[in-house]
Amino acid sequence: MADANLTAVPMAAPGYGKQSAPCQAPRSQNDFAHLPVREAYIAAYVDRLPDGAAVDIKTLAKQIPAYGQQAVATALNKLSVVGHLRRFRETLGEGRTQWVSRTYFSRTPRDDAWWERFLSGDTATDAAPVPAPVPAPVALPASPRPLHSPAYSALVALGQACPQLSLSAAECADLEDLAAQWLERGVAPTDFVRILTTGLPKVIHSPGAFTRKRLVDKVPPEPLPDAHATTPPSRRVMECTGCGVPGRPEALSGGLCRACHGEPPEVDRAAVPVGEDVHVLVSRLRLLARTRQREGAR
Known part of the structure; x- marks a missing residue:
């Protein structure tokens, strides 16, 4: 079903678009059985897109006629909450400092802790899917060892x-x-x-x-590393899947900010007057009101 519009897939600008998350389980028919119909359909479609494909809301809505832009946006947010995708802004690496936006997709749902490790580049220790057993290769005679090193x-x-x-x-x-x-x-x-x-x-x-x-x-010292040969690692910042605002992983639960979760913004309690501060504020407001009345009488 999700393969219907995979011909002539629109590609994003170089460096942008969909990226496959590492350590995914092999593809199966039940990958998205835990999702509602709409989310499962869109997830299956995105899963089969090649890396670099455009996965913005407008493009997906054009490629999936059954759902409009609002429906696609809502579905992407829900896929983010259940751990199938996250959006990041990151540098291209290899010495290049250009920042690009990428959507990482995983058919295997991941929790917030996994995506936080991915953000820091620490997913190498996660167990990769176990490949199917293959027949043991036929032992070949060892190549003759060089006579001398x-x-x-x-x-x-x-x-x-x-x-x-x-x-x-x-x-x-x-x-x-x-x-x-x-x-x-x-x-x-x-x-x-x-x-x-x-x-x-x-x-x-x-x-x-x-x-x-x-x-x-007389052993010589170890050579110093070549500063020109090393390139700085890529940097990565998580963005809200819904609105694109950047934030720390702990502030983007499920990949969404508080506003996209429908929660009120956090109140800076240090700025809220309490106790005697309230009386001082009221007194100042009354004084200001009397001053304005006198100026108006003039």
């Missing part, structure tokens, strides 16, 4: 460059991890050999022990 080869090259540092196969294997630290920190094999063979004493009684000490004492 780059670190092992660099240690062998020490003896080739300087006979005083000729190492046995056992010594090369024993020092391989220490040499690998040098290469991991950006030291080229040729520089590795040059550094370790420079300034040698005339006599080296134990090439293995001597090389070990040099590997430990």
Whole structure:
């Protein structure tokens, strides 16, 4: 039923529109059986839209002729309350600071706590749907291991460059991890050999022990992170599904602000006069009224 108008789906501007929430259960026929008919119909339609599709009220009303804009708006609010969608304003990430509005949809209903974790980027620990079992792959013979690692080869090259540092196969294997630290920190094999063979004493009684000490004492520092290579993470702010006002998750229960929930706004009790403050206010109002009467008499 909800697939009727999925041909030629209107797409939102790049970066906007529908986004699929992570960790959803596999699609089934009973995904929205807990919803009223209207909400279930619209939810099933949105669920099948591709990411990036326009899901604003006006577009959905055009694509779903059975319901007008007011009905669609009401349905989206109810889908938000039961946890199927939230609206966010966020940056595009990857170093770009442009802010876009996105509607995240989950066929699996989520509570406010889940959406708050999603807002902070902490949904990686949520259990993902368990995939169907697949036959175990046929074991293949392991690929032959390379004869020598780059670190092992660099240690062998020490003896080739300087006979005083000729190492046995056992010594090369024993020092391989220490040499690998040098290469991991950006030291080229040729520089590795040059550094370790420079300034040698005339006599080296134990090439293995001597090389070990040099590997430990002269190991270069870890390279600093490249400031240009790292990009700031995307920032995300929750918006009211109904009116778009931004707010903290605790102020948007079910994804809606107090006004869209039909609740009166919170009163700043610090601004409400009580006790003696009321008498002072009344006295000032009476004085102001008498002053205006005198000015009018003039």
